Amino acid sequence: MRTLFLFMLIFLGTYAFLPAQKINADYRLHIHRAISPIVVDGVMDEEAWEKAEIATDFFMITPMDTSFSKVKTDVRMSYDDHHLYLLVVNYHAVEGPYMVESLRRDFSFGKNDNFLLFMDPFDDLTNGFSFGANAAGAQWDGQMYNGGAVDLSWDNKWVSKVKNYEDKWIFEAAIPFKSIRYKKGITEWGINFSRLDLKTTEKSGWAPVPRQFPSASLAYTGTLVWDSPPPDPGANISVIPYVLGGVSRDFDQEGENVYRREVGMDAKISLTSSLNLDLTVNPDFSQVEVDRQVTNLDRFELFFPERRQFFLENGDLFASFGYSTIRPFFSRRIGLEAPIQFGARLSGKINKDWRIGAMNMQTGAVSETALPAQNFTVMALQRQVGARSNFGVLLVNKQSLNYQPDPNTEQPTYSQFNRNVALEYNLASANNLWTGKVMGIKSFGPNGAGNGVSHAANLKYAGGNLTWNWQHEYVSENFTAEVGFVPRRGFVKIAPQVGYRWFPKSAKILSHGPDGSLTLFFNTQGVYTDNASFLSYTIRFRSQSNFSTFLTYDFVKLQAPFDPTNSGREKLPVGSEHYAMGWRTEYTSKPQSVFTYGFSTRVGGYYANGNLYTFTGDLGYRFQPYVSLALSSTFNQIHLPEPWGQTDFWLVGPRIDVTLTNTVFFTTFLQYNEQIKNINLNSRFQWRFAPASDLFIVYMDNYLPDPFHVKNRSVVLKFTYWWNV
Missing domain, CATH: 2.60.40.1190 (Immunoglobulin-like)
Known part of the structure; x- marks a missing residue:
């Protein structure tokens, strides 16, 4: 290697x-x-x-x-x-x-x-x-x-x-x-x-x-x-205040109504025509759409994308470092478990070749979990080289403030600090045929705890017919990225992929061809622990519908105990080996129909010589352009020896979107997740009464399905206005 x-x-x-x-x-x-x-x-x-x-x-x-x-x-x-x-x-x-x-x-x-x-x-x-x-x-x-x-x-x-x-x-x-x-x-x-x-x-x-x-x-x-240089936009300062009122109640804990009366503000200051300073004080993100739930049968933490507006402009400077499962910075680590008090972010271009990003966020303490006040600092610098490639460096620092944990406490304890330094080179050839990345990260913690390294690289070619990619990753056992997303540690991964497409002169088929992938994991002692491989064939029709079929092979040698139902039951032991062959199919219908549908299926082996049967279906109907109805459902049936036996999980999510105009929207989204025994209802009304200025009304319920009763409920009214100074 x-x-x-x-x-x-x-x-x-x-x-x-x-x-x-x-x-x-x-x-x-x-x-x-x-x-x-x-x-x-x-x-x-x-x-x-x-x-x-x-x-x-x-x-x-x-x-x-x-x-x-x-x-x-x-x-x-x-x-x-x-x-x-x-x-x-x-x-x-x-x-x-x-x-x-x-x-x-x-x-x-x-x-x-x-x-x-x-x-x-x-x-x-x-x-x-x-x-x-x-x-x-x-x-x-x-x-x-x-x-x-x-x-x-x-x-x-x-x-x-x-x-x-x-x-x-x-x-x-x-x-x-x-x-x-x-x-x-x-x-x-x-x-x-x-x-x-x-x-x-x-x-x-x-x-x-x-x-x-x-x-x-x-x-x-x-x-x-x-015909002449674009005009200088001049002083460019925007102030975006919000006013919020709401009420919530925790019925599970027999709580009383809790009222919210809050104000906050964002500001955007253009230091130059290409460099922007964002400020926020007491931000609130209650209007952000809830995460789409999934049935989690994975051994590791799942990734959910950032949806909060403050973190998004020039967000690639911070968030695109690394790979999907080796991210030194993941903004959702900030402010989801503690209130954000204030923050600042500088981002943009210094000139044609240099980009810069600097962010500082301050969160408050949470007495219920003994979480201290914390400060988050992220700094990024990127230098373009050649046609479209660039070098980048990233520094991430998480610091607990005035924190002296009691070693005898029964409450959770937190680290004094965690730091990551990352270097990365991104390749993008002038014609886009060659892309790739080489990166390395070093982590630091107090008294040497959490000191570790990570390295990964890939090289991809995407020609007219042939596509291939080589990727490898290494994460040491003591690598720690508390403000990142690194769900797995202590491994070496090798993952080559190849695909080919034919483009026939056909009245019905746009392209078709095979894909193959081999993903191997080893622990840091060189022991072979995982194999996730597949062969597939994909047909893309001229109508824009798609069909794919997959033959899969999975091998796992568990490095930690694991409940194959992920629902808090008996765990499989460390070192146990599990093999599974499977067959998958996927289809999505043509998007131009008012009635659309899609499905995917999975049939095959599972842990402990068991079997897993999965069916996912999506239906949609629209009364264009005003009403869109959608239903997404997933059914998983797991057959395992005792003590698990047969386990069924339903995940159902109907949704209705009403768009009365291109400035008035109403969305209601219901999610029933049998695995976590929860029904979630989220309704959101949005009136964009002026450009980038909104009135939101958000109503949310969580229910226990059996016996059916309300767990908690909230309603929020939020007003924001974008004011150019």
Whole structure:
């Protein structure tokens, strides 16, 4: 492995310092200052639009990437002292109504006729912003990172309008310069446009993108050429106060009503046009949607994504370090078990090559669990090299304040501090065919406790037909990341993968082909402990439906006792060995139907020579664009020898989304989880009465299913307003 690692370092290092290359440099759209006022109404009647240059003749991305699009799209852009303007004429290719899921913001890309703008204001092929809308007018906005990923949790102030005509739909938008980040004085931005038309199942882009990559790939952007540098947005200070009232009650503990009367504030201060300071005092996240529950049959902690707005802008600077199960920083470790009192975060670009991030958060003490007040500091620095690659360093420090635990106490005790220092190199070749990562982390704790190391690397190739990836990981037994997500320690992992796709000239099949993966674990003494392998075959239809089938093999030599039902029952002993063969199938229907469905099944062996049968089904129906109904259910049946016997777990989650307009939303979500014996009801009303300003009403219940009774209940009214100073 050491020889292979050295080879990868040499290979990646060769790519690191290749000169930057712009693949679609010949695709240039010139933008000029508006010669007349522009009203955002979905009507192209201003003189400024008549004189604007047009981006047209889009290239098809799917189902084929070798011809012009059959669906015509025209894009115009302009600007004034305060706004960047966009007008898009989306012509119909065939007769029939548009297809959308709802009017909800940040819609699912594949389930809506939509247009998206991807822009790279530094022209560094790595970071940027995305704005767009579906054919009914629902907005989409997100922050772009890692060369093409879009974080849709990012929200900002902008306005748009969609107007439908017999032969087209027009999308018009005004994006304030204060809502985005860009380098002062730069006159060329990376830019691309994406159009998805579900009636023809055609995805297209202005600058051509190979079909194996998403249309958001910044490696394939064209260039937006300004007639003069974009205006300086000037002083850019936003204050976002909130007022909250609520009541809750714990019926299990026969508690009384507990009333909440709170105020707090966020502030955004643009130190430069590309560097932002975020401040928060007494933040509240009660309006954030609850986590989707799962039936947990895994031996390790499960990952749930961050949903809180304060942690999201430029969040990749902190959260993308490492791999999915080796993260030195995971923001959900802050503030979920203790109140956040205040915090500050500096993030953004210093220049085209350097990004910086610094965060400091202070939480209060919790007397019930003896948790002390704690301070969290995270610092990140990233340097772009070559075409699209970068080096990064991350420092994470968690410090307990004024904490002297009693060694004889029966209450939980906590560490005085925990620190992680991480170094990372990310490879992204100019054409996106080669990507990879090499990283190392060192952890530190008091008196040497928690001092450990972690290392991982991967190299991936994604050509037109062939995809392969090599990945290996190492985490020492005493590695500790208390502000990270590292559910497993003391292992070496080797995980090669390979896949191949054929793209036939077929009227029904878009692509098909096999995939294979081998994942091996060893403990730090070199003992073989796990094998999770599969062979699969996937068919993607031109209708956008998908079918996959898998043959799986699993081996586990337990390194710790484990209850195979994960419900607090008898545990299997350390050192016991378990083998299982299984068969899985997955199918999702075409997204353009008002009735959609999908299912997955798993049949095969389980721990202790038992068997596991799993069925997951998803149903959806929409009365577009106002009402969307969904039902997700999972049934697990486990057959084991005594003392477990047969165990059945249901997980059922019906959901209703009502979008009266693109600013008024109502969602009710019910979850029944038999494994943890809980029914959760979450209802949320949101009125976006002004850009990025909201009124929320959130109602939540938790019930015990048998005997049925209320465990706890709460209702919250929250008002937020985005005020530009």
